């Protein structure tokens with residue numbers, strides 16, 4: 001069976017780099033959404049909590065109930081709002097404030113320029129009166145950057161908008177709210193973090209997505225993906241491999257199938273631009289649902305050792321490679 005290894009030392013190394021950068025371990029909120037970026041929600045939550053991380057961020061209620069006992073706070077980014085202790089929900093639109101039960105802890109997300117989700121700046125007063133009328137418990141203010149990993153001034157412009165919102169709301173008498181705005185790239189990029197927490201995902205899993213000139217902090221990938229050999233054969237010059245017979249042997253070679261495919265969340269890609277594994281083996285022909293064929297006869301082959309590198313081959317990003325991996329693949333903690 002294909003399997004994933006999780007390197008605890010590397011995870012802790014990354015958390016330490018982030019803590020050193022922001023000057024505090026207590027300010028880290030580990031983003032565990034989407035099965036902890038494919039690493040395994042419960043394994044990563046437990047390790048983060050053992051390391052001393054106090055705050056977490058998840059995608060929805062069903063993720064929150066599995067891990068909330070490990071953290072002081074858990075922020076739930078979306079989905080149905082169901083009362084749950086120690087957790088707060090992100091409010092993504094003004095109408096959302098009329099749809100949720102009383103006394104729920106909420107954090108207002110402001111649209112400072114990403115124009116994806118969030119309350120608009122001219123809706124602040126309306127939002128505050130809805131919170132009052134509907135007896136909701138406002139505990140935080142947040143925003144999200146659209147281009148923290150790009151060399152533009154947009155980042156600072158969004159920051160300025162958020163500063164004004166914070167000032168306005170605090171002046172209304174809300175003075176014990178936590179504020180947060182930084183994802184990994186913003187956290188690694190900024191000189192001083194004045195926010196109460198940072199929401200870090202990809203950096204904790206080992207990837208610095210900033211252009212190199214920006215921030216040279218080196219992080220270590222936490223996950224590796226391996227597949228096991230199913231069968232081997234020698235194919236002769238001119239014989240073809242797999243569906244659609246896309247691969248033609250130019251000489252006699254040994255090929256083997258390995259037990260990972262698009263059904264496991266591995267990218268099907270383009271058989272004419274073959275994926276090369278970290279050890280230099282090549283996927284021959286098309287990826288099947290549960291199998292690939294490689295020019296190897298090793299018992300076990302590493303398929304991904306650095307998701308950023310793998311992503312380049314598919315013209316995508318590390319996030320997509322990682323989160324796509326099925327939760328059915330067994331995860332071993334190293």
Ligand SMILES: *Cc1c(COP(=O)(O)O)cnc(C)c1O
Pocket residue numbers: 031033077144182183184185199200201202203
């Ligand atoms: C996913 C997410 C993050 C984490 O982003 P990274 O780039 O992985 O650090 C932070 N904040 C919000 C709102 C998110 O959805």
